[in-house]
Amino acid sequence: MTTQFTTKRASQTLFIVLIALCCGATLVPAFAQGQAQGQAKAKSQYQVSSLPTLGGTSSAGNSINNQSWIAGYSRLTGDQTRHATLWRNGSLTDLGTLGGPNSSVTWNVKNTQGIIVGISQTADPEPMGELWSSFGFYSGPFRSGYINLGFVWEQSLGQMRGLPNFPDGNNGFATGANNLGQVVGWAENGVHDEACVSPQVLQFRPAVWRLGPPDQIHDLPLIPGDTSGSATAINDNGQIVGISGICDQAIGRHTAKHAVLWENGGVIDLGNLGAQWWNTPTAINQRGDVVGFAGDPAFVEGDILHAFMWTRDNGIRHLKPLRGRVPEHVDSEAYGINESGQVVGVSCDADSVDCRAVIWNHGVYPTDLNDLKSSFPTRLETAKDINDNGEITGRSIDANGVRTVYVAVPIGGK
Numbered sequence: 001m002t003t004q005f006t007t008k009r010a011s012q013t014l015f016i017v018l019i020a021l022c023c024g025a026t027l028v029p030a031f032a033q034g035q036a037q038g039q040a041k042a043k044s045q046y047q048v049s050s051l052p053t054l055g056g057t058s059s060a061g062n063s064i065n066n067q068s069w070i071a072g073y074s075r076l077t078g079d080q081t082r083h084a085t086l087w088r089n090g091s092l093t094d095l096g097t098l099g100g101p102n103s104s105v106t107w108n109v110k111n112t113q114g115i116i117v118g119i120s121q122t123a124d125p126e127p128m129g130e131l132w133s134s135f136g137f138y139s140g141p142f143r144s145g146y147i148n149l150g151f152v153w154e155q156s157l158g159q160m161r162g163l164p165n166f167p168d169g170n171n172g173f174a175t176g177a178n179n180l181g182q183v184v185g186w187a188e189n190g191v192h193d194e195a196c197v198s199p200q201v202l203q204f205r206p207a208v209w210r211l212g213p214p215d216q217i218h219d220l221p222l223i224p225g226d227t228s229g230s231a232t233a234i235n236d237n238g239q240i241v242g243i244s245g246i247c248d249q250a251i252g253r254h255t256a257k258h259a260v261l262w263e264n265g266g267v268i269d270l271g272n273l274g275a276q277w278w279n280t281p282t283a284i285n286q287r288g289d290v291v292g293f294a295g296d297p298a299f300v301e302g303d304i305l306h307a308f309m310w311t312r313d314n315g316i317r318h319l320k321p322l323r324g325r326v327p328e329h330v331d332s333e334a335y336g337i338n339e340s341g342q343v344v345g346v347s348c349d350a351d352s353v354d355c356r357a358v359i360w361n362h363g364v365y366p367t368d369l370n371d372l373k374s375s376f377p378t379r380l381e382t383a384k385d386i387n388d389n390g391e392i393t394g395r396s397i398d399a400n401g402v403r404t405v406y407v408a409v410p411i412g413g414k
Helices: 030-040 133-137
Strands: 002-004 046-050 055-064 070-076 082-088 091-094 099-104 115-125 146-154 159-162 172-177 182-192 202-210 216-219 228-234 240-245 258-263 266-269 280-284 290-295 305-311 315-319 329-337 343-349 356-360 366-368 379-386 392-397 403-410
Touching: 046 392, 055 082, 070 099, 070 403, 082 115, 082 146, 082 403, 099 133, 099 146, 115 133, 115 159, 115 182, 146 182, 146 202, 182 240, 202 240, 228 280, 240 280, 258 280, 258 290, 258 305, 290 315, 290 343, 305 343, 329 356, 343 366, 343 392, 356 392, 379 403
Parallel strands: 055 379, 055 403, 082 099, 146 172, 172 228, 202 228, 280 329, 305 329, 329 379, 356 379
Antiparallel strands: 002 091, 046 403, 055 070, 055 392, 070 082, 082 091, 099 115, 115 146, 115 172, 146 159, 172 182, 182 202, 182 228, 202 216, 228 240, 240 258, 258 266, 280 290, 290 305, 290 329, 305 315, 329 343, 343 356, 343 379, 356 366, 379 392, 392 403
């Protein structure tokens, strides 16, 4: 289904907000210079527009590529189900499902050749009663009970197709796609793993699909001693990031014991911020800079997370939450990075009552995008991705709790 819409566009040139890096005793004087430059640009603004929905009260943009294609989800009228949704060139497109009630684009997809990937339920019942990783990315009464597959949607074909799992596995999950015909994610195999926490039964491995026809799947190596993992993002150099750990509950926690980078056939442990859980890269740019979130030693269930940035030169560094908020912000999560090193994400208080979309500029503390949104009336709750034009997508929230996808376009040039 395609619906026309119009958004106002400001100038399309890049809004320079400096590379987001973390603090530490070893930071050079350029840090202070970067802070000053970031403060000098603090009055720069974005033109923010809400995008149309499929009729429900929740929608979100989770991906924006360099063609300004925004992908994510929208609930349908009645809020019982959600569908993967694409906003591009003045049109909203319902990407449909693989036969089941729900689908979604959940991570940033940087492909610029007409490919979108995500997750979808099929019409087939889940035979083992697993909730699978997709449970946390759906809502409503049909979050589980169906086999869930990773999907690929190609503009040239106009419909999604399911991606294969490993032999004897039932469920899969696709996250990212590059311009080399590669898709990443994770998929079950047939191993009944004692490290799985019920209702999860089967082990799963980080996956790379080579798009066909036919589409072909192969796995990625784990950190020695680990048994399950997931791939979350890929760039055009074939570098892949993700997690390595044990089966656990099939979403985060102990599956994310290690944040990892795969390159040249090997796996690299990116380190952590003090915890052995929830260490999850979310994005990688073409330079190989990685952002994501890491666990807190005191919160094994992931109640508090900490944004990070990893570079080959500096390793892993903490990106902190907003200062001066009441209630105090203690949680930060990074979700997108572009080639200029701009990093976007979210900053929250401990109870996630006051979550705000943020951008990190050459320093450890972010800027609240709500201070840069001009006259846009509702709070920008999350920032999930940023492209090389500096355009940002995420979701806003109004006084009634209605969450709506937005696009923020920088005003002015370099």
